[in-house]
Amino acid sequence: MENQSNSKQNQQEHTFTEGLSFEGFRQIMKKFANDRDWNQYHTPRNLLLAFTGEVGELCELFQWKGEVSEGLPEFSEEEKIRVGEEMADCLAYLTRLADQCKIDLTQAILRKMEMNAKKYPVEKCKGKSDKYTSYQEMKEQPQGENQQNQQEQLNIQQQQPEQKIE
Numbered sequence: 001m002e003n004q005s006n007s008k009q010n011q012q013e014h015t016f017t018e019g020l021s022f023e024g025f026r027q028i029m030k031k032f033a034n035d036r037d038w039n040q041y042h043t044p045r046n047l048l049l050a051f052t053g054e055v056g057e058l059c060e061l062f063q064w065k066g067e068v069s070e071g072l073p074e075f076s077e078e079e080k081i082r083v084g085e086e087m088a089d090c091l092a093y094l095t096r097l098a099d100q101c102k103i104d105l106t107q108a109i110l111r112k113m114e115m116n117a118k119k120y121p122v123e124k125c126k127g128k129s130d131k132y133t134s135y136q137e138m139k140e141q142p143q144g145e146n147q148q149n150q151q152e153q154l155n156i157q158q159q160q161p162e163q164k165i166e
């Protein structure tokens with residue numbers, strides 16, 4: 001009986017607690033910095049360094065564990081809490097960084113997800129993890145010339161990443 005309810009729980013979709021938007025979190029972090037007179041330290045470069053430091057702390061928790069599974073069954077409850085804390089620190093600094101750079105993070109996320117959907121159409125990439133460049137359509141060319149042209153196109157795309165999805 002207990003096993004049945006456990007497996008039912010495992011099948012349930014994992015969700016985040018509702019009620020916090022990116023704008024809400026921006027305001028929380030802004031107030032946190034304002035209250036402490038820390039805007040003077042929260043410069044873009046400092047925040048970027050702090051962010052990467054926290055990414056490092058998150059990586060440290062996974063270091064030497066080998067591959068871990070969905071839901072982190074290999075981690076203790078305490079370790080899982082630490083994982084959440086480090087993720088929160090990463091997001092806190094990223095949110096502050098976006099704010100201090102005057103980037104609308106909500107808009108940037110929505111725009112980027114739309115770009116991703118166009119770049120990785122379901123019908124072309126379902127079940128495949130290839131980079132989008134591997135299935136981009138190439139103009140019909142005679143053999144040999146086509147290969148050279150593909151390499152040239154890849155080189156151009158690598159130099160101009162913002163034009164990749166057009």
Ligand SMILES: Nc1ccn([C@H]2C[C@H](O)[C@@H](COP(=O)(O)OP(=O)(O)OP(=O)(O)O)O2)c(=O)n1
Nearest residue numbers: 032033038041054057086088089090092093096
């Ligand atoms: N100048 C600072 C210092 C801290 N924080 C906030 C953002 C993070 O959410 C958290 C980071 O705090 P710590 O630098 O103390 O880092 P940790 O919480 O990871 O502590 P430790 O390094 O001991 O693991 O506090 C901040 O906004 N600006």
